[in-house]
Amino acid sequence: MLEIKNLVVQIEDKRILNGLNLTVNKGEVAAIMGPNGSGKSTLSYVIAGKEDYEILDGEILLDGENLLEMEPDQRAAAGVFLAFQYPLEIPGVASMTFLKAAINAQRKARGEDELTTPDFIKRVNAAATQLEIPKDMLKRALNVGFSGGEKKRMEILQMALLQPSFCILDETDSGLDIDALRIVSEGVNALRSPDRAFLVITHYQRLLNHIVPDTVHVMHGGRIVRSGGKELALELEANGYADYRESEAA
Amino acid sequence: MADVTLMKTPAETALVQAFESAKTALPGDGESRAQAFEHFAQQGLPHRRVEEFKYTDLRALLREVAPFAGTPSAEEAKAALAGAKALAGVDALQVPFVNGHFVRDAVDFHALPENVEIVPLAEALANGHDWLAKLSPVKWANDNPVYQLNTSFMADGVMIRIAGPVEAPVHLRFVTSATSAVATATRILVVVEEGASVTLLETHESTDGANHQPNDVVELIAGDRTNVQHVRVNAEGNKALALSTLAAKIGGEALFNSINVTAGAATSRHQVFAILDGENTNLRVNGTTMLKGTQHGDSTLVVEHAAPHCESRELFKTVIDNEATGVFQGKIIVPHHAQKTDGRMMSAALLLEEGGAMNNKPELEIFADDVQCAHGATCGQLDEDLLFYLMARGLPKKEAESLLVQAFLGEALEFVENEAVRESLVGTVEGWLKARA
Ligand SMILES: Nc1ncnc2c1ncn2[C@@H]1O[C@H](COP(=O)(O)OP(=O)(O)OP(=O)(O)O)[C@@H](O)[C@H]1O
Numbered sequence: 001m002l003e004i005k006n007l008v009v010q011i012e013d014k015r016i017l018n019g020l021n022l023t024v025n026k027g028e029v030a031a032i033m034g035p036n037g038s039g040k041s042t043l044s045y046v047i048a049g050k051e052d053y054e055i056l057d058g059e060i061l062l063d064g065e066n067l068l069e070m071e072p073d074q075r076a077a078a079g080v081f082l083a084f085q086y087p088l089e090i091p092g093v094a095s096m097t098f099l100k101a102a103i104n105a106q107r108k109a110r111g112e113d114e115l116t117t118p119d120f121i122k123r124v125n126a127a128a129t130q131l132e133i134p135k136d137m138l139k140r141a142l143n144v145g146f147s148g149g150e151k152k153r154m155e156i157l158q159m160a161l162l163q164p165s166f167c168i169l170d171e172t173d174s175g176l177d178i179d180a181l182r183i184v185s186e187g188v189n190a191l192r193s194p195d196r197a198f199l200v201i202t203h204y205q206r207l208l209n210h211i212v213p214d215t216v217h218v219m220h221g222g223r224i225v226r227s228g229g230k231e232l233a234l235e236l237e238a239n240g241y242a243d244y245r246e247s248e249a250a
Numbered sequence: 251m252a253d254v255t256l257m258k259t260p261a262e263t264a265l266v267q268a269f270e271s272a273k274t275a276l277p278g279d280g281e282s283r284a285q286a287f288e289h290f291a292q293q294g295l296p297h298r299r300v301e302e303f304k305y306t307d308l309r310a311l312l313r314e315v316a317p318f319a320g321t322p323s324a325e326e327a328k329a330a331l332a333g334a335k336a337l338a339g340v341d342a343l344q345v346p347f348v349n350g351h352f353v354r355d356a357v358d359f360h361a362l363p364e365n366v367e368i369v370p371l372a373e374a375l376a377n378g379h380d381w382l383a384k385l386s387p388v389k390w391a392n393d394n395p396v397y398q399l400n401t402s403f404m405a406d407g408v409m410i411r412i413a414g415p416v417e418a419p420v421h422l423r424f425v426t427s428a429t430s431a432v433a434t435a436t437r438i439l440v441v442v443e444e445g446a447s448v449t450l451l452e453t454h455e456s457t458d459g460a461n462h463q464p465n466d467v468v469e470l471i472a473g474d475r476t477n478v479q480h481v482r483v484n485a486e487g488n489k490a491l492a493l494s495t496l497a498a499k500i501g502g503e504a505l506f507n508s509i510n511v512t513a514g515a516a517t518s519r520h521q522v523f524a525i526l527d528g529e530n531t532n533l534r535v536n537g538t539t540m541l542k543g544t545q546h547g548d549s550t551l552v553v554e555h556a557a558p559h560c561e562s563r564e565l566f567k568t569v570i571d572n573e574a575t576g577v578f579q580g581k582i583i584v585p586h587h588a589q590k591t592d593g594r595m596m597s598a599a600l601l602l603e604e605g606g607a608m609n610n611k612p613e614l615e616i617f618a619d620d621v622q623c624a625h626g627a628t629c630g631q632l633d634e635d636l637l638f639y640l641m642a643r644g645l646p647k648k649e650a651e652s653l654l655v656q657a658f659l660g661e662a663l664e665f666v667e668n669e670a671v672r673e674s675l676v677g678t679v680e681g682w683l684k685a686r687a
């Protein structure tokens with residue numbers, strides 16, 4: 001599904017990704033763990049198409065299509081979704097207006113009819129109920145004045161509505177209380193399907209008890225330095241990243 | 251007699267000739283016209299070395315003076331009004347003007363709404379109506395050359411008296427349907443008596459492709475405890491040089507809320523001169539300006555807090571696409587006795603492309619010591635991170651930009667109280683954005 005080959009990325013002359021290789025298969029949930037500053041968010045931004053980065057080498061293929069040649073909206077239409085580590089507040093843009101514009105833009109790009117308003121509202125209400133998002137939150141401007149946890153839930157609501165095929169969750173668990181973590185995880189698990197893959201970035205094993213990954217990758221210094229099964233997360237939780245730092249120094 | 255030696259440009263010479271030949275034909279006693287024109291002639295067309303016209307150099311912009319428009323035939327007027335689009339869906343008392351002339355037939359004088367009285371200005375000038383003494387209520391306007399030109403040439407308009415609460419809005423609809431360039435000079439006087447309330451709509455439309463030169467003045471005298479909601483729409487044709495002035499004198503414990511929405515004209519300048527003349531009055535003057543191509547849009551504002559305990563809010567939002575130029579000049583004046591004044595003025599501009607420009611000049615002139623006044627001006631581009639966020643959700647770039655621009659302008663539009671009008675204005679913004687996509 002997603003294939004990243006030898007990705008080298010820099011920003012303002014600072015190299016952040018150093019020949020990163022990663023494959024995520026259809027139906028797979030892949031977790032990425034790694035110390036602060038190792039490049040996890042950078043990787044997610046580069047996949048989603050943020051402009052600031054200079055791609056020096058490598059490629060990113062989604063179902064064989066070269067993502068690096070597409071605009072962010074085209075990538076979204078192709079199925080990429082990034083749940084932001086820090087979702088942005090957009091004053092003056094009503095959440096519902098935004099959701100409707102996003103859904104219909106993607107439908108249009110895929111040559112589908114726009115949703116009717118009743119159909120749209122029905123879908124939003126269903127997703128909001130599942131994620132226990134109060135209706136009056138949706139009446140406000142997008143993310144404005146939302147708590148940290150509410151913003152994260154809003155990201156998952158968008159994911160549930162847009163039904164992407166490749167979902168990146170960048171520290172979606174940070175800022176969530178215990179109940180919210182369960183609710184959001186259930187929301188994510190409900191979307192798991194043989195046609196959909198997830199890249200779950202997290203610092204804590206805890207999330208992976210709820211969203212059980214198929215593979216775990218360790219990112220360090222802008223590369224995947226180790227890959228394994230879900231037990232790798234437990235090992236990292238116990239030992240930290242000290243081993244990788246030493247190997248870097250050596 | 252005007253001093254011709256100081257008038258150098260061909261346009262200035264043409265204005266002198268136009269005045270000479272028009273003054274006997276124009277209605278009313280020529281005295282005040284002659285005086286206004288003489289004042290104008292002493293300075294001539296203002297240019298960039300005149301502080302208030304630094305960014306809108308009328309001497310350079312007004313190359314050729316268009317002939318003043320004649321009165322349209324009944325059929326012409328009817329056709330022009332039938333094609334008018336601005337705020338078309340809004341239920342209101344229509345007070346229409348075509349080519350600068352009041353369309354009398356379109357108003358049923360026997361069935362005017364309660365508390366509304368309308369007097370045609372041309373007639374009032376010719377007969378020396380009592381209310382004429384109320385013209386020019388704001389001293390700041392008298393020194394202004396654009397206003398002086400209007401006083402010199404004003405040919406028609408209406409005087410409206412609002413004696414109590416008026417339910418439906420009063421819509422001053424200006425349409426210029428002439429296909430070759432014409433000049434117009436209209437004057438509106440609205441007197442809102444103590445305790446009365448009214449919504450005044452003012453829309454200006456003209457044909458594309460002709461260098462029309464409208465110069466419109468609306469004067470408002472609002473008494474104590476009045477509530478006046480005013481919405482002005484500039485939807486002038488794409489070649490027009492549109493000059494306009496709002497001069498308002500507001501009494502105590504009153505509310506006055508005015509917004510000017512500019513999308514039309516090649517060059518426009520909207521001037522507001524407002525005096526808060528009684529205590530505890532609340533004034534809001536907003537602006538929403540959308541400019542593209544090589545359009546030039548100027549909003550110039552003088553608000554005098556002539557009484558203590560008043561609050562004023564001025565919020566101007568300008569969106570500039572392509573190589574367009576925006577201007578904001580705002581001044582809040584607080585004389586020494588106007589204690590407890592609370593004034594806040596803000597101009598924010600968004601440049602959508604590299605080639606555009608915005609000139610911001612907010613000023614405070616404060617002589618009282620116990621006041622709260624602030625002003626601010628910003629000029630920036632759309633936030634790249636917000637654009638990315640929207641695009642990452644599937645919105646194409648233009649659409650993402652449109653959402654953000656709508657949100658930006660919406661902050662000024664949200665103060666329009668009449669819902670149908672507000673929705674229509676939101677539609678204008680959407681239309682403008684669609685046209686750039
Ligand atoms: N715009 C930028 N300019 C300069 N350096 C940047 C920029 N963006 C990111 N970096 C740097 O790139 C490195 C990787 O950042 P990134 O946000 O990808 O890390 P991360 O792995 O997501 O960290 P965390 O776990 O703290 O979220 C960091 O050292 C960061 O300071």
Ligand SMILES: [Mg+2]
Binds near residue numbers: 040041042170
């Ligand atoms: Mg990060």
